[in-house]
Amino acid sequence: MDLSDSVISDDYFFIFGFSALLSRELIDENFYIVDVETTSYAQVTDSVCQGRKIFAFISNDVDYYALQHLENVTLIDRRSPVKEVLSCLLVNNSRFNYHVKYKLSARENEVLTCMQQGLDTQQIGxxxxxxxxxxxxxxxxxxxxxxxxxxxxxxxxxxxxxxxxxxxxxxxxxxxxxxxxxxxxxxxxxxxxxxxxxxxxxxxxxxxxxxxxxxxxxxxxxxxxxxxxxxxxxxxxxxxxxxxxxxxxxxxxxxxxxxxxxxxxxxxxxxxxxxxxxxxxxxxxxxxxxxxxxxxxxxxxxxxxxxxxxxxxxxxxxxxxxxxxxxxxxxxxxxxxxxxxxxxxxxxxxxxxxxxxxxxxxxxxxxxxxxxxxxxxxxxxxxxxxxxxxxxxxxxxxxxxxxxxxxxxxxxxxxxxxxxxxxxxxxxxxxxxxxxxxxxxxxxxxxxxxxxxxxxxxxxxxxxxxxxxxx
Incomplete structure (x- = not known):
């Protein structure tokens, strides 16, 4: 299966651009961000995530097949440019909210830094x-x-x-x-x-x-x-x-x-x-x-x-x-x-x-x-x-x-x-x-x-x- 299909085909994520702020008082546990290179598949289960939305950064088709059974999961190609990753993240009440469940790599921290800046200079159009x-x-x-x-x-x-x-x-x-x-x-x-x-x-x-x-x-x-x-x-x-x-x-x-x-x-x-x-x-x-x-x-x-x-x-x-x-x-x-x-x-x-x-x-x-x-x-x-x-x-x-x-x-x-x-x-x-x-x-x-x-x-x-x- 082509990995790119799994990155962009989810029905429920919305693409809004990059002008939303991660406001500190709004950080909650609605979402999990998971890096499969620092987390084993066994740690990412429906029972652990308790129905919350999951954003999983994956690298290959093996990752895709290991995680596709989860409910409310969005699979994101971790090789994508940061601006493309940002465009895939779900907006909830107009702001990015997240809960870092597992340790993230430098790349994922870069994504979160861009989110917190609130204004991405690589705009669309x-x-x-x-x-x-x-x-x-x-x-x-x-x-x-x-x-x-x-x-x-x-x-x-x-x-x-x-x-x-x-x-x-x-x-x-x-x-x-x-x-x-x-x-x-x-x-x-x-x-x-x-x-x-x-x-x-x-x-x-x-x-x-x-x-x-x-x-x-x-x-x-x-x-x-x-x-x-x-x-x-x-x-x-x-x-x-x-x-x-x-x-x-x-x-x-x-x-x-x-x-x-x-x-x-x-x-x-x-x-x-x-x-x-x-x-x-x-x-x-x-x-x-x-x-x-x-x-x-x-x-x-x-x-x-x-x-x-x-x-x-x-x-x-x-x-x-x-x-x-x-x-x-x-x-x-x-x-x-x-x-x-x-x-x-x-x-x-x-x-x-x-x-x-x-x-x-x-x-x-x-x-x-x-x-x-x-x-x-x-x-x-x-x-x-x-x-x-x-x-x-x-x-x-x-x-x-x-x-x-x-x-x-x-x-x-x-x-x-x-x-x-x-x-x-x-x-x-x-x-x-x-x-x-x-x-x-x-x-x-x-x-x-x-x-x-x-x-x-x-x-x-x-x-x-x-x-x-x-x-």
């Missing part, structure tokens, strides 16, 4: 290509802990483009508690520009940005991790004839930037939902723009384990049909293991980009009292979208092809996705499926879209990690 995305790196030159907007701006200014990790330890209000007067004032005080070679990390679920527009512009090598972004409210929307009031600011903008990884971030309208818009001159006074914009030749971007909720125009990739000279061949973006819930549209809306989406969960409702669902993928000019193994739960929608909306684009291919608990032929929606190619990077999708997997994606997404034990 387009951000891993062309040299990868390390942010401030594993051992940054500079490290900051900030709790307010003044400290954050000082850290950004002092560090410049030197490798750094900036820990966010509380509420960051770019306004400083002083309301913006007009668009010029909001532009001057409300924007936060992130420099190159930066890892911006929330220390726990209280790391939040409000009244802030985060901008990654004309830089490279940035990681944004484990924060909550409340989409900024434009205090001075502009009126466009025939289109009404339009807002300016996005929660996070990626502009002419390369190598960006956004993980475990929650985007939400938060305290100011769209039912709170007033009417001015007969038009709805819209005060939100996007949650996430990726535009103007930005490239090599991965968005993983994020939550997008309570928003209308959610994600824009490529800002104009007339920007082909700058955008063509760029805007390569991966979305995986994200949760989109109670959002209206643009998840994402794409122009020119080469976008890959897998193992994302979409929970929406066409009759939502505030955020009435319209569509998920907007297929725009010269874009190519590859959808794999996504889960679409849309209450009140019976036509699968209404998940997609064409905006002059023609290339969309799907495989293995589920619509309202049934397999749907999403390639029968009138788009060209043959000109969408697979990306060049390795990735490990979950093939069995069980309710347990879907619930686990919901639990693991967003700013829910606790790093206080590490600072």
């Amino acid at each position: 387009w951000a891993s290509e062309a040299g990868g995305t390390a942010g401030g790196g594993e051992k940054p030159e500079l490290s900051y802990y900030v709790t307010n907007i003044g400290e954050l701006r000082q850290a950004i200014e002092e560090s410049g483009d030197r490798p750094k990790r900036i820990w966010i330890g509380g509420l960051i209000d770019a306004s400083g508690g002083v309301p913006y007067l007009n668009r010029q004032d909001q532009s001057r005080r409300g924007r936060i520009f992130i420099g190159s070679n930066t890892t911006l990390m929330g220390i726990d679920e209280n790391a939040r940005f409000v009244e802030s527009a985060l901008i990654i512009q004309d830089v490279s090598n940035v990681i944004i991790h484990n924060i909550y972004i409340e989409n900024p409210v434009d205090v001075d929307p502009q009126f466009e004839e025939g289109d009404g009031w339009n807002a300016e600011w996005d929660g996070l903008s990626i502009i002419r930037a390369q190598h960006v990884w956004v993980s475990n971030v929650t985007f939400s309208d938060g305290r100011f939902t769209m039912d709170m818009y007033k009417t001015v001159d007969g038009w709805k006074y819209v005060q939100h723009d996007g949650s996430l914009d990726i535009k103007r030749a930005s490239d090599y971007v991965t968005v993983s384990h994020c939550v997008f909720t309570l928003h209308d125009k959610t994600i824009l990739i490529g800002h104009s049909d007339n920007n082909d000279e700058e955008d063509a061949g760029k805007l390569r973006v991966t979305f995986h293991d994200n949760l989109f819930t109670r959002v209206v549209q643009r998840t994402p809306r794409v122009r020119f980009g080469n976008v890959h989406l897998f193992n994302n969960v979409f929970d929406n409702d066409v009759a939502d009292p505030i955020y009435k669902y319209q569509y998920s993928f907007g297929i725009g000019k010269d874009s190519r979208t590859l959808s794999e193994l996504n889960v679409f739960n849309v209450k009140g929608q019976t036509v699968a092809c209404r998940l997609f909306k064409g905006f002059g684009g023609e290339y969309l291919s799907d495989s293995g996705s589920v619509f309202n608990d049934t397999t749907a032929d999403l390639n029968a929606c009138g788009f060209n499926t043959t000109s969408v190619v697979r990306p060049p990077y390795d990735y490990f999708p979950q093939w069995d879209l069980t309710p347990e997997f879907v619930d686990a994606v919901r639990r693991s997404a967003g700013n829910m990690l606790d790093y206080r034990v590490m600072v």
